[in-house]
Amino acid sequence: MEDSLKDRFVGVLLATMVGDAIGMPVEGWDCLRMAEQLDKLRYLPRGEQELATAVLGLVTGGKVEPGQARYSDDTQMAIGIAQALVDDGEIIPEHLARHFAKNFQPWRGYGPGAYGVLDALKQGRPWDEPARQVFGGQGSYGNGAAMRVGPLGAFYWDADVAVIREATRLSSLPTHTHKHGIEGAVVVALAVAGALRQAMAGAEELDVAALLGFVRSGVTDEVYLKKLDQVEDFLAAEPEPCVVAARLGTDLAATLSVPAALFAFLSRWDSLPDCLLYAVSLGGDADTIAAMAGAMAGAFHGAAAIPENWLAALENGPQGRDFAVTLAGQLYARRQGNLGVG
Template identity: 35%
Template sequence: MSVVDTSHPAVRSLFGLAVGDAFGAQILMPGDHPAVLERRLPPTPWNWTDDTEMACSVYSTLARYGHIEQDALATSFAAHLDPDRGYGSAAERMLLRYRKGESWREVAPAMFGGTGSWGNGAAMRVAPLGAWYGPDVDAVVTEAAKSAVVTHSHPEGVAGAVAVAVAAAIAATAPGIPPGEFLQAVASRVPESEVRRGIHAALDLLHTDDPRDAGQRLGTGHRTSAPDTVPLAMWLAARNLGSYEEALWTAARVASDLDTVCAITGGIIAAGPGSASVPPAWLQACERLPEWVAG
């Protein structure tokens, strides 16, 4: 499958992730700023961040091998590391060690005093994987976890990746699913964790129309952890599965790690068909994906 095959849910998801990431990275005044409240699009071009760069490695590994070949994924992450894309300092150091030949099997679990990372990095890049496997949810869970531990071996980091991948798979295969059923279906496949508890909290908050209330209860990504980021993205996606724009403008009012929340949310929603698609003007504004993603 080619990255130009925009009929495939995984490709739609990858573009939705990249545009969401780039959109979020350009919003300099998130919250109730007039530019956000009036929904004025940021100036172009919209450049994407490490979220998209790593998602391209996930997609290209799937396209090449048909599954997550972990050594190849780690090599791709390291080979395409561009420090100017906004990588966190710990992630940059990790990938530089991979580039020098150290094994992810030793480096990733040793991070943060031996706990492994529970950041949102595994979740931010994984939506296209969920869309790739679609109805095979067992494969979605297995391959999402395999993709996560290459850099994020803490159970919360893995749970965040599983949640996002399952959400994208559901968006791709069950258009029109009610928000509550969507969140229940995601939570049912996520291992016991703070991420899972956050998704259940998002389910309880589906009635609220105030994104600030949701952010206060679910987290905004301020701590860049999976438990502080994924539940809000789930709430945004569940309420806006048919409206990419609405989801991202709502995110701009509440999220702290805005590019990542928008990447996750956009990647999930764009996996769906029809009205979930990315607006053409937003696609035109976004920086093109790298040529290497097509293999």
């Protein structure tokens, strides 16, 4: 029981990293271009593992040697959230901002808004200033708070919805103060927590309607509620991926990418690799959509469901694959010792 919970904490962080690394090389490709490339692969007479390698090779522009698949800003910031929770046992935005600033490697593909905020934090500006000043003072409504929140969803997996909402809000503040940026993160955190709950209750199959209902129970924003309705309609209608991409969105805005990640998980929950490949196949902000879907699928299946060769492809230097496994183990230990979270 406990091992299985720990494996899911690891799964959340590692599948975030894997989805991020698979999607990053094709970030910005539109769905049709992705479909064309993936279609070429479909006819190769390969086994499942080899196909996975081929897809990774494809999306990184060639054969991937072990350790060569790099992650981006999504995983780097998810690591910061996990570190902050390990240190404090709760989200203290000022401390979290310090972790983001300390980890900040500008070449990891940060968006222009986040880049400016993190650069300002690194220069020692007060933690709550830069985020409020971006986008003409309305704050970022991008998906940057949502893409990194997986470890928080795991940490608060059995907490009350209101507790998850508040912790998520606090985790958004150092970079994302717009309500749509925050609410997108709430959706991802709830999906991760809900998937983990079902898994730990012994579910072998995801109860998709229950998961969607759980997410809905914690969402108040009209824009997201409408998107959740559309996700539900698509689960029944199963449109072509590029229709899903066009209607749900695959953009940098949280309202236009979080729903696609949720749909990828709810429609492909039975296979973690399929879920991630589908998320990438939607195109657009592929690394972030796959990172968010990865956090959800990792919560349900655990790290054991990630194909060996995908793990082997991941970078393994400082803050690489092994570091993520250790950090997720620490997060689990902190959670187990942290009474009163729920």
